[in-house]
Amino acid sequence: MKKLVASLLLSVCAFASIAQAGVIDDAVKRGTLRVGMDPTYMPFEMTNKRGEIIGFEVDLLKAMTKAMGVKLELVSTSYDGIIPALLTDKFDMIGSGMTLTQERNLRINFSEPFIVVGQTLLIRKELADKVKSYKDLNSADYRITSKIGTTGEMVAKKLIAQAKYSGFDNEQEALMDVVNGKADAFIYDAPYNVVAVNKAGAGKLVFLDQPFTFEPLAFGLKKGDYDSLNWINNWLHQIREDGTYDRIHAKWFKSTNWLKDME
Incomplete structure (x- = not known):
């Protein structure tokens, strides 16, 4: 025993x-x-x-x-x-x-x-007078993009649910949809957007730099x-x-x- x-x-x-x-x-x-x-x-x-x-x-x-x-x-x-x-x-x-x-x-x-960090927006330059925050995009009149599986996508579906949403496999594809005028706004983390607005924005984007998530x-x-x-x-x-x-x-x-x- x-x-x-x-x-x-x-x-x-x-x-x-x-x-x-x-x-x-x-x-x-x-x-x-x-x-x-x-x-x-x-x-x-x-x-x-x-x-x-x-x-x-x-x-x-x-x-x-x-x-x-x-x-x-x-x-x-x-x-x-x-x-x-x-x-x-x-x-x-x-x-x-x-x-x-x-x-x-x-x-x-x-x-x-x-x-x-926090989520921010890159919007088409033409919308600068109309869109001042994510709340202004919460309409079926707008189309927003982000990367699949990210909190950008989660926030888009939760806080901007009335807008049309398209998810992409990577940030660059989602961002270029806005640069090319096919979408109105790209939602993503502030550190990425602060670089992307100049690196990939081609002068066609406005950065709404106030984070609205924690x-x-x-x-x-x-x-x-x-x-x-x-x-x-x-x-x-x-x-x-x-x-x-x-x-x-x-x-x-x-x-x-x-x-x-x-x-």
């Missing part, structure tokens, strides 16, 4: 040890952290003219993996399928400008936010991985205090030098 009890205790301890292992521990053992990302979101993650994935979030992840002592492996994934890909172990975590929403939080866990962006992990969340959150606190975060943030948000590297 004693042998049976001892055997059961060993089994329980072994199971507990396995259960406590998380993706950060796995990455350290493997030597690589695999991060799922859709590299189309300026200036967070995007592909430069040499085919390299660069951006604010990419640099954060590079600093994270440096602190872990491992290599960073970016796994390009379409945004509308990125959570299912995480849940089926295609990569270790999501680092793709993802807004922490309650709906998503029912499916995955999130780290503490690394930045807070959107914390965070890293996404599978549910139950509290050890990894603990490590990431402590790391986020560290880089905010030691100047690393400010240095990376300034590179992408206080300078436009990186635009020279884009097509």
